[in-house]
Amino acid sequence: MPGNVDDPASPSGGNRYDRAVCDGLARSRTIHEIAVNGAWPRPAPAVRRVLASGLSDIPDRSTVLIDGLVACGVPEVLEPAMRRLRAVVLVHLPLGDETGLSRADAAELTALERRVLHAAAAVVVPSEGAARRVIDVHALPASRVHVVPPGVDPAPLAIGSENGGELLCVAAVTPRKGQDVLVEALGCLDDLDWRCTCVGPIYRDVPAAPDRVRFVGPMTGADLNGAYAAADLLVLPSRAETYGMVVTEALARGLPVLATRVNGVPEALGVAPDGAPPGMLVTPGDADELAAALRAWLTDPDLRDRWRAAARARRTTLPGWDETIRRLSEVLDR
Numbered sequence: 001m002p003g004n005v006d007d008p009a010s011p012s013g014g015n016r017y018d019r020a021v022c023d024g025l026a027r028s029r030t031i032h033e034i035a036v037n038g039a040w041p042r043p044a045p046a047v048r049r050v051l052a053s054g055l056s057d058i059p060d061r062s063t064v065l066i067d068g069l070v071a072c073g074v075p076e077v078l079e080p081a082m083r084r085l086r087a088v089v090l091v092h093l094p095l096g097d098e099t100g101l102s103r104a105d106a107a108e109l110t111a112l113e114r115r116v117l118h119a120a121a122a123v124v125v126p127s128e129g130a131a132r133r134v135i136d137v138h139a140l141p142a143s144r145v146h147v148v149p150p151g152v153d154p155a156p157l158a159i160g161s162e163n164g165g166e167l168l169c170v171a172a173v174t175p176r177k178g179q180d181v182l183v184e185a186l187g188c189l190d191d192l193d194w195r196c197t198c199v200g201p202i203y204r205d206v207p208a209a210p211d212r213v214r215f216v217g218p219m220t221g222a223d224l225n226g227a228y229a230a231a232d233l234l235v236l237p238s239r240a241e242t243y244g245m246v247v248t249e250a251l252a253r254g255l256p257v258l259a260t261r262v263n264g265v266p267e268a269l270g271v272a273p274d275g276a277p278p279g280m281l282v283t284p285g286d287a288d289e290l291a292a293a294l295r296a297w298l299t300d301p302d303l304r305d306r307w308r309a310a311a312r313a314r315r316t317t318l319p320g321w322d323e324t325i326r327r328l329s330e331v332l333d334r
Contacts, residue, residue, distance in 0.1 A: 001018045001022070001033065001034070001035045001036070001067050001070065002014075002015070002018075002035065002036070002037075002038075002040060002067060002069055002070055003035045003036055003037030003038065004037075005018050005019055005035055006019065008218065008220045008221075009201065009218055010201050010218065011200075011201065011218050011219075011220055012172060012201075013092070013150070013243065013244075013245035013246070014067065014069065014092040014093075016150070016245060017090075017092065017126070017150050017245070018067055018090075020150070020151065020321050020324065021065075021321075021324065021325060021328055024321055024322070024324070024325035025325060025328070025329065025332075027325075028329070032058075034054045036050055036051050036054065036070055038050075038051075040069045040070060040073060041069055041072060041073030041074075041095050041109060041112075042073050042074075043073070043074065048074055048076075048077050051070065051074065051077050052077045052081075055077070055078075055081040055085070056081070058081075058085060060084045060085070061084070061085070061086060062085055062086065063085075063086040063088065063332050064081075064085045064086065064087050064088070065088050065090060065124075065328075065332065066078070066087060066088070066089050066090065067090050067092070068089050068090055068091040068092060068093075068095070068113070068116075069092065069095075071087075071089050071116050072089065072091070072095050072109075072112060072113035072116045072117070073095060073109060073112050073113070074112070074116075075112050075115035075116045075119070078116050078119065079115065079116070079119050082116075082119040082120060082121075083119075086121045087119070087120050087121055088120065088121055088122045088123070088124060088331060088332060089116060089117060089120045089122075089123050089124070090123075090124045090125075091113075091117070091123055091124070091125050091130070091134055091242075092126065092242060093130075093240065093242050094110070094113060094133060094134060094137055094138075095109035095110065095112070095113045096109045096110035096113065096137070097133070097137075097240050098176060098240075099174070099175040099176035099239050099240060100174070100175040100176070110137060110138075113138065114137075114138045114139075117134070117138050117140060118138070118140070120144075122144055122145075122146060122331055122334075123140065123144055123145045123146065124145075124146050124147075124148050124328065124331060125145060125146070125147055125148075125242065126147070126148065126149055126150055126242050126243040126264060127147060127149060127242055127243045127263065127264025127267045127268070128147055128264070128267060129242065129262075129263040129264040129265075129266070129267060130147075130242035130243065130263055130264050131145045131146075131147050133242070133263060146327075146331045148324055148327045148328045148331065149243065149264075149267070149268075149319060149324065149327075150243060150245050150248070150321075150324055151318075151319050151320045151321030151322065151323055151324040151325075152245070152248040152249055152251075152252045152318050152319070152320065152321075153249075153252065153320075153321070154252060154320075155225070155228070155249070155252040155253045156229070156253065157253055157254045157312070158228055158229050158230070158231055158232075158253040158254055158255045159229050159230065160230070160231060160232040160255075161230075161232055163193060163298070164232040164233065164297060164298055164304045165192075165193045165194040165195060165232065165298060166194075166195060166197075166230055166231050166232045166233075167186075167194055167195065167196040167197070167231070167232065167233050167235055167294075168196070168197050168199065168227060168228065168230075168231035168232075168233070168234050168235065168250075168255075169182060169196065169197070169198045169199065169200075169234070169235050169236065169237070170199045170200060170224075170227070170228075170234065170236075170246040170249070170250075171198075171199075171200045171236060171238065171246065172200045172201045172202075172203055173198070173200055173201070173202040173203055173204050173206060173215065174203050174204055175204065175239070176238060176239050176240050176241075177200070177236075177237070177238050177239075178237035178238050178239050178260070178284065178285070179198055179206075179207055179215075179237065180207040181237045181239075181284075181285055181286075181287050181290060182196070182198075182235060182237045182290065183207045183208070183209045183213060184287035184291075185237075185287045185288075185290040185291035185294060186209070186210070186212070186213060186291070186294070187210065188287075188288075188291040188295075189291060189294060189295060189298070190210075192295065192298045192299065193298070194212065194294075194298055195212050195213075195214075196212060196213045196214070196235070197214050197216060197227060197231075198213065198214065198215045198216065199216055199217075199218070199219045199224065199227055200217070200218060201217065201218040202215060202217060228249070228250065228253050228255065229253070231250075231255055232255070232256075232304075233255065233256055233257070233258055233279075233297055233307075234246065234247070234250035234255050234256070234257045234258070234259075234279075235257075235258045235259070235290075235294070236257065236258070236259040236260065236265070237259070237260055237284070237290060238259070238260050238262060238265070238284065239260070239262065239284045239285055240262055240263060240284075241259075241260070241262050241263050241264065241265050242263050242264045243263075243264040243265070243267070243268050244259060244264065244265045244268045244269075245268070247259060247265060247268040247269055248268050248318050250311075251269075251270075251278055251311055251314050251315055251318060252315055252318055253315070254308065254311050254312040254315050255311055256278050256279040256297075256304075256307035256308055256310070256311045257269055257278060257279035257311070258279050258280050258282070258290075258293055258294065258297065259279065259280075259281055259282075260281060260282055260283065260284040261281040261282065261283060261284065262284050265281065266281060269281065270314055270317070271310070271314065272309075272310040272311075272313035272314045272317075273313055273314075273316075273317060274310075274313065276306065276309070276310035276313070277307075277310060278307060278310040278311035278313075278314040279307055279310075279311065280293050280307075
């Protein structure tokens, strides 16, 4: 795993997934964790040596679950180890799909990742959308790619506000997460009453925003729970998202979600048992469409009631981490 997997200053869906599955698998089998610090996905030579040494100590034919962020950029380290280990690679996001890469960098990372995934015994992804993407990009047999969606912890219902104006975005500040699109959309809503809190580690320059938009940095534990409890609507304007764990975290609190129609997000959003959507999906990168959806939410009480009711009903159907562990165990045992 990446060395920052338990660092509260750099929370991410991938880190939460890694920690949850390690802890869950340890309840029924012996687990040895190897956390490697380094600048992924192209670490320095010293880091590569540490990773190679750690893999060399693992007995032949052992089953090894490797986070793709660690594995997929260093095939020269992983390929020799994979010839003697049962290596399963967990791909949270294909390396070349990260927003902001040059075409040459994206092509190089994709080529490196393809070597690793073709050498692996199996590949695990968080959604059907992610599976289709990985199979298409890397020409992998569908039988080698397994979907294991993340679970979600039970949570109390959010309190929110009367007018629906408390907006929340939980995502690292990077080009892929699209906070610039959100700020542009909110700039079209000066005539309405709203406030937007953006929670997440800041890895890029924060887009210039009005005073009603706050970038508060990373939150975990009680602080993050408090942010969800005070919110009316989760907004996730990502340009790419293989699942979107914050979507189900919001739904677990009965919070509707306004997100983009990318990769695995439609699966995370889902529908209530009666088929009603617990929010809305819009086109990624389209600030006008996002602004129109936000205006509808802020000005239409009936719409807010429908989305809230559907979110509370969807809350009862969300899978827990036990289901994730069960499905991942089936892949590892196979």
